[in-house]
Amino acid sequence: MFEKLQRIRAEVERNGKRLEEDQKKYDDSLARLKAEEATTVLGVVEIMKLTPEKAAELLGYREEPKTSASKSKKKDTSEKKSVSEEAIDDQNATNVGMEDILNESY
Template sequence: MFERLNRFRAERERILPKYEEYKRKLEDVDARIHEEEVTEILGIVNRVEMTPEQLAEFLGVKDDDKKPVPKSKKAEASKDTKAEKEAGDRSKDDTTESLSAEKENKYTEDVLNEIF
């Protein structure tokens, strides 16, 4: 009467050790992937000659929370920056510094995109 149920349970018992072994292997591979990603990111940062502080600033990471700024907040910040430029609040020196920083950020972004 419960032949199919017993067969399924027996199959489960046969598969379970393999599942646990593969689960451990998967976790090991995931850890190695993470380590390699970290190594690659550090290599990229070294190639563009950025300091960790510059990278954090570029990515919008604050010291207190160690999380990137959400894209929506970046969009709001860029809108504010555009409004300031239109209003003429910045002097020419500030604009020149901003343009060179934008070029550096664009170069860094291009390098990161090239790798990924």
């Protein structure tokens, strides 16, 4: 009477082991991908002979001035949202330029 339950439990256990193995493989693949992406970006920066400052400028990175805790609490959320949207727009524009650079280098 309980044979079907036992079969299903055994199947669940087998599939659980496979899931763990596949999760490990996925995590390893993801780590290798991130490492290769970093290596590729560094290679492009090296080919173009960019300094870290120039690369940050091309990518649209801006250091935010440090503010005191009291000032940051007084800012309303609408201002933060507009700054974030502006940063996203700048980043999207920069990404298009970087795609061109990457395509030219290969």
